Amino acid sequence: QKEVEQNSGPLSVPEGAIASLNCTYSDRGSQSFFWYRQYSGKSPELIMSIYSNGDKEDGRFTAQLNKASQYVSLLIRDSQPSDSATYLCAVNDSGSSNTGKLIFGQGTTLQVKP
């Protein structure tokens, strides 16, 4: 059973701080990694994708990937109350590479307090 593990939280950070969200995965063959943000009652929204080891930055967001450790993280700098949401980590299912099927974690709830 392929799994993606996330701490469900809630992770509470003060406004302006760095929020660090972590994710581990079991499928060693996975090559594509994604972070989605989901506000309560809404559908997931793609924030970042990362495919190579190392860091990838996009505005206040930085995704980090370490395939050897099967670990992917998301850093949110200068956290804002509007960042309060559930963050879903997803990795491609290597056994279904022709379909683009993703395996999702349970999500980490982030609360940014003013």
Added chain:
Amino acid sequence: GAVVSQHPSWVICKSGTSVKIECRSLDFQATTMFWYRQFPKQSLMLMATSNEGSKATYEQGVEKDKFLINHASLTLSTLTVTSAHPEDSSFYICSASSRLGQGRDTQYFGPGTRLTVL
């Protein structure tokens, strides 16, 4: 770019009726579309994967005769919940996958359809 729409955004129906939900990729051709269901406070649950012109692949435990999926074109997939019952009340979300960016599949989600069965 990469916009996915769903219709309707919400629907209320009586027990025993059928409900059709449409999912469209508006500005790209989707190689594959996915249907998810999400109950309150729970994570996404993949129901099925569909490719244009072929039968959908259902996840274990999902009744294919109850949740009919048609993928008529590269931009349209429909999910029909047949003989809906109150336990089918949920948030149904589609996603469309396209080989954008670095040539790897990326899933883009529609806004979801909230189904309430009375």
